[in-house]
Ligand SMILES: [Fe+2]
């Protein structure tokens with residue numbers, strides 16, 4: 336792991352072959368430690384998944400630049416429309432002149448066609464997009480854990496699931512990647528914050544993600560995780576319905 340900004344503690348760690356986690360720990364007044372992660376897929380057409388909050392843009396740009404020239408970025412992708420997922424989207428579109436927003440069709444139609452300074456590349460449910468050696472596939476996941484436009488990407492070469500806000504863990508000093516239990520901590524966080532919708536379709540959507548058999552879960556808040564992702568996703572479905 337390399338620290339790219341001493342003051343903020345922003346750091347970069349390769350969590351799977353060619354996939355880098357950018358992490359910034361924060362203290363939220365009254366709520367304690369937390370963290371924001373972005374993931375960078377290094378390939379012919381480099382992809383950044385999540386931009387980080389707008390005010391964090393200089394830190395995330397500095398961290399990405401430690402891995403590759405930011406102007407090489409081709410896709411600025413995100414799960415849903417909130418500040419931590421895409422708050423600095425337009426800053427990235429300026430920093431990387433060849434880049435376009437990459438999101439689901441609902442996000443493109445409802446928000447990004449208007450909010451973004453360049454037209455998005457909208458991925459249909461199940462659509463695959465080659466990046467070079469790697470390729471990503473988009474899964475619509477409306478309201479899982481929240482937001483109508485929500486969805487996730489998988490990367491097929493490394494069996495990575497970019498699972499966004501699923502398995503959110505509180506705390507500011509977690510390891511970059513872990514093989515230990517993250518469902519317990521993320522369930523504790525969910526019971527405190529109630530940030531999941533109450534969609535009846537959660538199990539079916541989680542089962543579909545499980546069927547891709549991810550080996551790495553690229554969580555947006557807390558540690559990334561390595562292990563039998565299908566089993567963990569099914570355990571989350573059980574916990575949501577308990
Ligand atoms: Fe969110």
Ligand SMILES: [Fe+2]
Nearest residue numbers: 419420500555
């Ligand atoms: Fe988030």
